[in-house]
Amino acid sequence: MYYDTAKNNHGLKHNPMKALVTPRPIGWISTLDKNGVANLAPFSFFNLVSDIPPCVMFSGGGPKDSWKNAQDTGEFVCSLSTWDLRYEMNASSAEVGPEVDEFAISRVTKAESRFVKPPRVAESPVALECKYVSTTTTPRHEKTGKIHHLVLGLVVGVYIDDRFIKGGLVDTGAMKPIARMGYRDYAVVLPENVFTLGLPELDARGNVTGPWEKVDA
Numbered sequence: 719m720y721y722d723t724a725k726n727n728h729g730l731k732h733n734p735m736k737a738l739v740t741p742r743p744i745g746w747i748s749t750l751d752k753n754g755v756a757n758l759a760p761f762s763f764f765n766l767v768s769d770i771p772p773c774v775m776f777s778g779g780g781p782k783d784s785w786k787n788a789q790d791t792g793e794f795v796c797s798l799s800t801w802d803l804r805y806e807m808n809a810s811s812a813e814v815g816p817e818v819d820e821f822a823i824s825r826v827t828k829a830e831s832r833f834v835k836p837p838r839v840a841e842s843p844v845a846l847e848c849k850y851v852s853t854t855t856t857p858r859h860e861k862t863g864k865i866h867h868l869v870l871g872l873v874v875g876v877y878i879d880d881r882f883i884k885g886g887l888v889d890t891g892a893m894k895p896i897a898r899m900g901y902r903d904y905a906v907v908l909p910e911n912v913f914t915l916g917l918p919e920l921d922a923r924g925n926v927t928g929p930w931e932k933v934d935a
């Protein structure tokens with residue numbers, strides 16, 4: 719099938735877009751408002767967009783406290799969402815007013831950040847402490863008028879729980895990160911599902927010679 723996104727004439731029960739770009743990492747964004755009230759919410763329109771310099775992006779549909787606070791105060795923190803914290807992450811997405819501290823309603827603990835003022839989620843094994851860089855917006859959707867605000871941040875400080883550093887490497891699989899798929903579906907990375915692939919090898923003619931799956935003769 720094909721469909722036109724301006725018309726959304728896919729004929730399916732729900733808009734399939736989010737089920738098509740998947741799994742999306744979940745940035746668990748904490749901010750402070752101008753009065754110092756903490757805010758915490760998950761964003762799956764989120765990613766690391768560069769490593770040197772390290773930058774992340776998250777995108778809010780409509781008026782969201784997270785992007786407004788990041789803009790107003792110039793700082794945000796992104797904690798890693800994991801299998802062990804799935805219910806807490808989900809609870810923090812509750813649509814509550816800006817005066818509500820979602821750390822409390824989602825039953826997670828605040829840990830002081832080192833480089834920025836917003837706290838990180840103490841129970842999460844990773845936190846990226848960010849300085850706000852800029853906001854850009856999507857075009858307005860013709861039919862609905864909806865718009866997203868994309869916030870770009872520079873990661874200035876990184877927290878990693880030492881228990882997940884093994885042999886000089888970060889054991890990401892052991893953290894069991896969770897990711898968003900379409901509808902209400904999620905994916906989880908388990909250690910046994912992590913696989914490694916070397917860089918492509920080229921012969922003198924520029925043909926890729928490997929690595930390919932080893933097939934026994």
Ligand SMILES: Cc1cc2nc3c(=O)[nH]c(=O)nc-3n(C[C@H](O)[C@H](O)[C@H](O)COP(=O)(O)O)c2cc1C
Binds near residue numbers: 744759777780
């Ligand atoms: C797993 C998950 C991912 C989400 N991703 C996004 C997202 O990328 N953009 C968005 O606008 N809302 C997203 N939401 C909904 C927000 O978390 C929710 O609207 C939240 O209340 C926003 O909080 P805020 O107004 O404090 O920023 C997501 C919710 C869940 C559970």
